[in-house]
Amino acid sequence: MEAIAKLNNYPTSPRKMRLLVDLIRGMKVEKALAVLEHNPKHPAVPLRKLVLSAISNWKQKNEGADESTLIVKTIFVDGARVIKRMRPAPQGRGYRVRKRSNHVTVIVDASNATSKKASKVAENVEVVEAV
Numbered sequence: 001m002e003a004i005a006k007l008n009n010y011p012t013s014p015r016k017m018r019l020l021v022d023l024i025r026g027m028k029v030e031k032a033l034a035v036l037e038h039n040p041k042h043p044a045v046p047l048r049k050l051v052l053s054a055i056s057n058w059k060q061k062n063e064g065a066d067e068s069t070l071i072v073k074t075i076f077v078d079g080a081r082v083i084k085r086m087r088p089a090p091q092g093r094g095y096r097v098r099k100r101s102n103h104v105t106v107i108v109d110a111s112n113a114t115s116k117k118a119s120k121v122a123e124n125v126e127v128v129e130a131v
Contacts, residue, residue, distance in 0.1 A: 002109035003058035074107040
């Protein structure tokens with residue numbers, strides 16, 4: 001069963017966050033955490049904490065299950081509020097500064113390999129019973 005974690009209104013542009021999100025999409029959770037831990041970009045720290053939160057949520061839902069098979073099933077970044085400011089410009093003008101923020105959603109789930117094995121075993125049991 002999958003688990004979800006969300007990060008709302010993080011003050012960095014969605015474009016910068018998507019660069020990190022694209023690195024870890026579809027990875028095993030341990031590898032994704034290692035990639036984020038050693039990445040120099042500033043949004044890597046809250047993204048790592050978000051993945052850890054998703055793992056914790058998954059553990060709460062699936063007590064006693066093996067977490068070594070977890071993968072980052074889905075992860076996406078949406079734009080959030082934009083704070084608008086004015087910056088002084090030449091000849092008495094003002095330039096608009098748009099301070100962007102984003103929402104990140106992570107969904108982790110056990111890899112499909114284990115569920116496929118379980119379904120194959122169930123099919124084999126049915127075939128043996130039919131014979």
